[in-house]
Amino acid sequence: MLILVMNAGSSSLKFNLVDMEAEKTLADGIAERIGMSEGFIRWTIQGEKGRLELDMANHKKALKAIMDQLKQTVLTGDQDVAAVGHRVAHGGPNFGDPEVVTPAVLQEIEELAFYAPLHNPPAASGIRTAQELFPGVPQVAVFDTAFHHSMPEYAYTYGLPFELCQKLGLRRYGFHGTSHKYVAERTAGLIGKPIGASRIITCHLGNGSSITAVHNGRSVDTSMGLTPLEGVVMGTRCGSLDPGVLTTIMEQEKLDGPALSGLLNKKSGLLGISGVSSDCREIEAAMATNKRARLAHEVLCYGVLKYVGGYAAAMNGVDAITFTAGIGENSPDLRSWVCQRLAYLGVELDEEANTTRSKADRLISTPGSRIPVAVIPTNEELMIARETKRLTEQTN
Ligand code: ADP
Numbered sequence: 142m143l144i145l146v147m148n149a150g151s152s153s154l155k156f157n158l159v160d161m162e163a164e165k166t167l168a169d170g171i172a173e174r175i176g177m178s179e180g181f182i183r184w185t186i187q188g189e190k191g192r193l194e195l196d197m198a199n200h201k202k203a204l205k206a207i208m209d210q211l212k213q214t215v216l217t218g219d220q221d222v223a224a225v226g227h228r229v230a231h232g233g234p235n236f237g238d239p240e241v242v243t244p245a246v247l248q249e250i251e252e253l254a255f256y257a258p259l260h261n262p263p264a265a266s267g268i269r270t271a272q273e274l275f276p277g278v279p280q281v282a283v284f285d286t287a288f289h290h291s292m293p294e295y296a297y298t299y300g301l302p303f304e305l306c307q308k309l310g311l312r313r314y315g316f317h318g319t320s321h322k323y324v325a326e327r328t329a330g331l332i333g334k335p336i337g338a339s340r341i342i343t344c345h346l347g348n349g350s351s352i353t354a355v356h357n358g359r360s361v362d363t364s365m366g367l368t369p370l371e372g373v374v375m376g377t378r379c380g381s382l383d384p385g386v387l388t389t390i391m392e393q394e395k396l397d398g399p400a401l402s403g404l405l406n407k408k409s410g411l412l413g414i415s416g417v418s419s420d421c422r423e424i425e426a427a428m429a430t431n432k433r434a435r436l437a438h439e440v441l442c443y444g445v446l447k448y449v450g451g452y453a454a455a456m457n458g459v460d461a462i463t464f465t466a467g468i469g470e471n472s473p474d475l476r477s478w479v480c481q482r483l484a485y486l487g488v489e490l491d492e493e494a495n496t497t498r499s500k501a502d503r504l505i506s507t508p509g510s511r512i513p514v515a516v517i518p519t520n521e522e523l524m525i526a527r528e529t530k531r532l533t534e535q536t537n
Contacts (some may be wrong), residue, residue, distance in 0.1 A: 143167075143220060144526040145275075147204075148228040149267025151259060152176055154203045158211060158222075159526040166522070167215045172203035182206055186214045200263070200270045208274065224279040225271045226529030228319070228521065230260035230369075232284030234310055239287065239528040241536055242268055242280040250282060256310070256367065259406075279536065281529040288318030291359035296455075299366075313371070315353070315363035317345045319524045320465060324517040325355040327502050328463045332513050340456040342449050345519065346475070347466035348376040348419070352445065354452035362455050364448050370405055373444035374437070376419035379409035380444060411437045421468045421475075441468075442478040449479065453486060459512055462488070465519040476505065480514055487511025 148155040152175045158168040170184025180196045197203040233253045240246045247268055254261040268280055297313040299306060306312060321343045329336035336358040343353045350373050353363040364372030374380040391401055412419035414437035417427050427434035453459040464476055473496045480490040489510035494503065506514040
């Protein structure tokens with residue numbers, strides 16, 4: 142059974158073709174600069190890298206070009222895509238599970254653009270495109286927010302007028318749910334505990350970052366909120382702020398909503414603090430000589446530390462701490478900074494394991510560490526493919 146996983150952004154389309162027999166990725170890649178000049182598609186198909194320069198007017202052109210490549214390589218003979226799984230950022234208050242796409246589901250995804258104007262419209266457009274190109278093939282939407290539906294009311298409620306929150310659907314929704322669920326389950330396996338009887342803090346740290354408290358396999362709190370702006374500082378996003386900062390900036394700098402949103406989403410975070418880069422690798426390279434780069438890194442590390450401490454309290458203890466995504470998987474500096482300051486919890490990092498490069502699930506704490514610390518490479522695409530297979534088989 143072959144499943145195509147799609148992640149459509151406003152000008153990009155990421156894809157993965159997964160063979161579900163062996164849960165193996167046969168092909169993956171990205172079409173970039175859709176709707177612009179100088180478009181291109183990059184891919185790895187059965188280990189071979191390729192690239193095509195191609196201007197693509199829309200997602201449909203991009204997906205057609207991707208399918209042409211797949212048909213010339215892996216999709217030979219009578220092999221067909223059995224189902225398509227879509228990553229959808231915001232599932233709003235109603236989608237607590239993945240859904241087979243029906244006209245009503247698609248309409249609701251489009252309406253949820255209210256919460257995620259940058260993310261949901263391209264996801265909906267990706268779904269329509271796939272429906273056109275694969276008529277009769279089941280489409281499944283997997284929501285980034287769904288895993289966090291289990292949060293208790295006291296964890297997702299904002300301190301605003303209750304009626305206003307109800308009217309506008311203002312609450313913490315959380316994101317990266319597919320990743321948090323995947324790495325929490327892998328961590329439980331790694332430490333030999335049932336996921337249903339474990340307290341795991343998962344730190345997904347990439348361009349976007351969020352931290353989640355996973356209690357008995359369910360999300361009980363997470364650092365992102367109504368939108369993916371809340372929480373720790375990110376590449377270009379500000380993370381949590383005193384809301385008074387916002388009114389001050391708006392008044393003093395005469396900014397309207399869209400201008401403020403641009404500032405908070407695109408010009409803040411590691412980039413804003415350092416003035417160097419939004420990319421953690423470049424920040425770390427500049428740290429030795431650039432004070433603001435070091436400050437940006439410390440602000441991120443300190444943010445992670447505070448969430449870990451807070452979530453250990455929220456779960457009345459913690460059985461494992463896990464790092465994942467671009468920074469979490471690849472930055473020994475950040476992991477070391479955070480873990481050294483968790484000694485009070487009994488965390489003891491194995492510095493050699495921490496600095497050893499590996500693509501495998503692994504522990505980076507000493508055997509004597511009271512709380513194991515893990516690095517688990519995330520695999521959101523595999524999780525989306527699994528959910529797509531499960532729902533497709535259920536409805537057949
Ligand atoms: P996204 O949220 O877009 O999926 P990723 O999970 O790919 O992002 O994470 C990208 C981040 O990971 C960037 O800040 C990048 O600098 C960081 N990163 C990747 N490799 C390293 C490394 N070796 N050391 C430190 N940071 C790294």
